[in-house]
Amino acid sequence: MKIPFNRPFLTGKETKYIEDAISLGKISGNGVFTKKCQFFFENRYGFKKTLLTTSCTDALEMAAILLNIEQGDEVIVPSYTFVSSALAFARQGAKIIFADSRKDHPGIDENTIESLITTRTKAIVVVHYAGIACDMDIILDVAKKNNIYVVEDAAQAIDSFYKGKPLGSIGDLGTFSFHETKNVISGEGGMLAINNEKFIDRAEIIWEKGTNRSAFFKGEVDKYGWVDTGSSFLPSETIAAFLFAQLENLNAIQEKRIENWKQYYEGLSILKDKIRLPIIPFFATNNAHMFYVVARSEEERNSLIKYLKNKGIHSVFHYLSLHKSPYYLKNNTESYELPRSDHYTDCLVRLPMFYELKSSEIKTIINEVVTFYENRI
Numbered sequence: 001m002k003i004p005f006n007r008p009f010l011t012g013k014e015t016k017y018i019e020d021a022i023s024l025g026k027i028s029g030n031g032v033f034t035k036k037c038q039f040f041f042e043n044r045y046g047f048k049k050t051l052l053t054t055s056c057t058d059a060l061e062m063a064a065i066l067l068n069i070e071q072g073d074e075v076i077v078p079s080y081t082f083v084s085s086a087l088a089f090a091r092q093g094a095k096i097i098f099a100d101s102r103k104d105h106p107g108i109d110e111n112t113i114e115s116l117i118t119t120r121t122k123a124i125v126v127v128h129y130a131g132i133a134c135d136m137d138i139i140l141d142v143a144k145k146n147n148i149y150v151v152e153d154a155a156q157a158i159d160s161f162y163k164g165k166p167l168g169s170i171g172d173l174g175t176f177s178f179h180e181t182k183n184v185i186s187g188e189g190g191m192l193a194i195n196n197e198k199f200i201d202r203a204e205i206i207w208e209k210g211t212n213r214s215a216f217f218k219g220e221v222d223k224y225g226w227v228d229t230g231s232s233f234l235p236s237e238t239i240a241a242f243l244f245a246q247l248e249n250l251n252a253i254q255e256k257r258i259e260n261w262k263q264y265y266e267g268l269s270i271l272k273d274k275i276r277l278p279i280i281p282f283f284a285t286n287n288a289h290m291f292y293v294v295a296r297s298e299e300e301r302n303s304l305i306k307y308l309k310n311k312g313i314h315s316v317f318h319y320l321s322l323h324k325s326p327y328y329l330k331n332n333t334e335s336y337e338l339p340r341s342d343h344y345t346d347c348l349v350r351l352p353m354f355y356e357l358k359s360s361e362i363k364t365i366i367n368e369v370v371t372f373y374e375n376r377i
């Protein structure tokens with residue numbers, strides 16, 4: 001492919017910081033670079049407490065453990081999301097209740113959540129699709145009224161805001177990803193943001209294999225041992241060192257991605273009678289995680305992907321409705337009608353988006369998409 005869908009961006013300092021971590025003589029987790037990254041996030045976004053993890057999936061699993069999700073609990077999750085948003089809760093025994101997407105955006109339809117709540121509902125997992133905020137006031141209202149926890153899957157939502165509040169800082173817990181396809185990366189990597197203070201101490205224990213090791217190193221207890229459930233959720237210092245090099249360049253990364261996004265948006269606006277461009281609601285900011293368009297049919301979407309592929313441009317579709325996934329259908333008898341989720345499954349296409357994408361390449365992509373549509377009715 002002449003233009004790949006993604007190309008991981010290296011700032012240049014990653015290997016230097018990894019060498020620094022090695023020369024410090026401690027490359028297991030929770031060392032100098034882990035603390036630097038966590039401080040960066042807490043300081044910049046006001047998260048009460050952050051813990052780096054080896055993935056967003058791990059952070060979601062920590063969330064499910066912290067909320068004591070168990071057999072018989074129900075957790076509301078959008079169907080149009082990545083597997084992990086549901087899986088982390090399903091593997092704790094929860095029954096997943098799927099919500100549909102908004103008409104104007106692939107994110108959860110906030111106004112349908114209330115009708116999905118039962119006496120067994122324990123949590124709502126919202127996903128800020130493409131880094132665009134869900135309407136959190138509606139979600140928090142419903143959650144408060146029904147005494148339900150809110151988890152923000154903010155995997156795509158670094159440096160994005162809802163009415164001025166950083167995404168991931170609004171629900172009880174927020175989860176982030178630093179997978180190489182996200183805005184800032186460490187290969188595999190993630191983070192749990194703990195906003196509800198009552199979860200902080202236990203989160204540290206779950207993070208460190210069910211031990212109170214963190215409290216021991218802070219001098220709060222005189223020996224440490226097995227006190228709770230947990231796993232080894234923390235990344236090694238080499239991963240944190242890589243991530244820190246990225247964080248030092250977060251502003252530059254964001255600026256360039258937003259510039260790319262705007263070029264796409266302006267260039268493709270002439271097609272707005274034929275394709276749907278992304279919308280940024282008044283309450284949300286755009287962190288340019290993704291540039292997607294929505295075609296009119298599955299056939300049209302697939303033809304566009306194929307057309308671009310023939311021109312050396314790698315575009316991709318995205319999620320497959322989870323309520324129709326083989327794993328869900330094998331383990332559940334409920335069937336759902338979630339037409340909007342299915343529509344995005346069939347018709348959404350993501351265009352190349354990465355830091356080093358050149359303006360001339362975006363221009364080429366725009367021209368090809370326009371040419372494709374000129375030849376269709």
Ligand SMILES: *Cc1c(COP(=O)(O)O)cnc(C)c1O
Nearest residue numbers: 055056057082084155177179190
């Ligand atoms: C990328 C992503 C994940 C998974 O992140 P990992 O770090 O790969 O585990 C989960 N949820 C959403 C919405 C994502 O985009």
